Amino acid sequence: MSAADTVRDWPHLFTPGDADAPVLLLLHGTGGNEQEISALAPELDPRAAVLAPRGRVREQGMPRWFRRLGEGVFDVDDVVARAGELAGFVTAARAHHGLVGRPLVAVGFSNGANIALATAMLHPDVLDRVVAFSGMYPFADRDEAVSLDGVQVTTLNGREDPMAPLESVTRLVEVLRDRGADVEQHLRAGGHGIFPQDLARGREAVARAS
Numbered sequence: 001m002s003a004a005d006t007v008r009d010w011p012h013l014f015t016p017g018d019a020d021a022p023v024l025l026l027l028h029g030t031g032g033n034e035q036e037i038s039a040l041a042p043e044l045d046p047r048a049a050v051l052a053p054r055g056r057v058r059e060q061g062m063p064r065w066f067r068r069l070g071e072g073v074f075d076v077d078d079v080v081a082r083a084g085e086l087a088g089f090v091t092a093a094r095a096h097h098g099l100v101g102r103p104l105v106a107v108g109f110s111n112g113a114n115i116a117l118a119t120a121m122l123h124p125d126v127l128d129r130v131v132a133f134s135g136m137y138p139f140a141d142r143d144e145a146v147s148l149d150g151v152q153v154t155t156l157n158g159r160e161d162p163m164a165p166l167e168s169v170t171r172l173v174e175v176l177r178d179r180g181a182d183v184e185q186h187l188r189a190g191g192h193g194i195f196p197q198d199l200a201r202g203r204e205a206v207a208r209a210s
Helices: 003-008 034-038 076-096 111-122 166-178 196-209
Strands: 012-015 023-027 049-053 057-059 062-064 068-070 104-109 129-133 152-158 182-188
Touching: 003 076, 012 034, 012 076, 023 034, 023 111, 034 049, 049 076, 076 111, 104 111, 104 196, 111 129, 111 166, 129 196, 152 166, 152 196, 166 182, 182 196
Parallel strands: 023 049, 023 104, 104 129, 129 152, 152 182
Antiparallel strands: 012 049, 057 062
C-alpha cells in the first residue's frame, strides 16, 4: 500500500501550520476524536502543524486506540499491533503531507497517551518525543520496550487518578529511564484530566522537543 493510500484510509485531521514550526501528533482519549483533541494545539504551540488521526478500535461505539479486557486491563498483544499500525501511519503521513524533516511531538491524553507511549517505546525511530497527559504503563506485566536512547518523554499525572494509577505511572517512568529515555515527570494533586498546570508544562515540553 502506498503512503497516499495509507493516509487516505485512516481518518485524520491535518493542518500544515508554519513551515518552521513543529508537528503535533495529537492522540485523543477514549470516546474522543480528532476534532476534539485538536483544540489542544493552540494551547501548546499555535504555529505548529497538526496531525490528528482517529483511533480505529471501537468500544461500545467509542473510538479507542487498542482493545482492553476491562477498566485498566489492556490487551497487550493488541497494544503492540496497534502501535505498529500508528507508526506506519505516521511515517506515511509525514511523506504524504510534506512533513519530513520537521520535528514531531506526540501529545496524547489518556488512551491516546498510552498509544503514544507504546509507539515510542516500540518504534523510537518513528516517534521519539512524547507528552503524555494522564498516561500509564501500556504493557501490563510485560517488558516490551526497546533501547530508548535519545527519546524524550514528559509525563503529566494526578496522584489520585484511579484510571492511571500512580503505581503504573511509576513503573512507566522507571522502564523509560532504564531503557535510556530522557524523562521529565510531573505529578499534581487530583485525578484524571488535563489541568491548567498540565497545559503549562505541556507547552514547555513541546518547546523543548521542537
